[in-house]
Amino acid sequence: MIQANDFRRQWQDLREDALAAFEAVGSCGRYVLGEEVRTFEEALGALWGFTHVAGVASGLDAIEISLRALGCGPGDRVLTTPLSAFATTLAIVKTGATPVFVDTDGMGLIDLQRCHELLKQRGDIRFFVPVHLYGFALAPNALRQLRDEHGLMVVEDCAQSIGARFRGEPTGAVGQLAATSFYPTKNLGAMGDGGAILLRDAALDARVRALRDYGQTAKYRHDIIGCNSRLDELQAAFLRRACLPRLEHWISRRREIAAAYLQGIRNPAVRLPTPPDGSDPSWHLFPVWIEPESREAFMRHLNMGIHYPVAIPDQKALSEAPFEEPHACENARRLCASEVSLPIHPYLNDEEVAGVIAAVNSF
Ligand SMILES: Cc1ncc(COP(=O)(O)O)c(C=O)c1O
Secondary structure (H helix, E strand, C coil), rough: CCCCCHHHHHHHHHHHHHHHHHHHHHHHCCEECCCCHHHHHHHHHHHHCEEEEEECCCHHHHHHHHHHHCCCCCCCCCCCCCCCHHHHHHHHHHHHEEEECEEEEECCEEEEHHHHHHHHHHEEEEEEEEEEEEHHHCHHHHHHHHHHHCEEEEEEEECCCCEEECCCCCCCCCCEEEECCCCCCCCCCCCCCCCEEEEEEHHHHHHHHHEEEEEEEEEEEECEEEEEEEEEHHHHHHHHHHHHHHHHHHHHHHHHHHHHHHHHHCCCCEEEECCCCCCEECCEEEEECCCCCHHHHHHHHHHCCCCCCHHHHCCCCHCCCCCCCCCCCCHHHHHHHCCCECCCCCCCHHHHHHHHHHHHCCC
């Protein structure tokens, strides 16, 4: 059976580099915030185009700490999308701020024109967490215009967009900070949890580093209320030594598979993604959409997953936290009822890709 992710195959490929990474940490004897985290942060920054990177414990923490570093807290409003991993909204709620949901377009990306219209009517929204969902980059120029016209502080949720570009520009170029995740299924996945905050401002970076480490600004000197959210040395060693050298290949393999799906799938009942001109997705996921009444049968036929079945404003947990939905998020809800994710991990072989295409076409 085709797996949504095949970590056993991945292990066969990178086993030696992973074992060498663990050996390096063990023989060095430093397990928290040592050289492995520092050198991984440097390598990721160089690869992605950031001067500062801080490894943290998860993508959720990366967003929350980024918002807190910008001063977001109780009483603030944060514009965001109703269609994402719940973590995007949870991070906002954890700061004490109120999420304000704006509907998506037909591909699941937050509708930037609607954001603009809402922001024109309201002067009380200072923060924005856009998500490059599925690895489809939002248009950076449109993000920049929103940021500048409305004086927004922006944290880009790049958990799914490592490697994604728009007219050559990587995601994360617009926000004051970008947040990413190394959850194992991500394009750059650890052997457990991890995340990072990426930025270009030294003062903000110092604040982020203090926040992730109990608010320490120097040893045993706590100037702000922080938390414990540090990327482990082991994860950093694994990511830098075993994964980063493979990342480019992994992303190009995802692109090959996406191209094969886009070319080979011909089933009028299945709507395929159509990234806009200039968009070069990282294809973290390959979403397709099918009429809600056929979805169960389609999923059984293919054994696939859904991202995401419930729009965030409809999650029960949000009955405990204030949020705003100024206009009904109808597109997001429709997508939640109709999305199915085809497998797209880099260890799928050509035969399996052809098998998925045949299965979709024969449905
Ligand atoms: C878009 C998005 N944002 C945030 C997160 C949270 O990342 P993590 O699972 O590392 O907390 C994820 C991953 O689950 C995600 O896909």
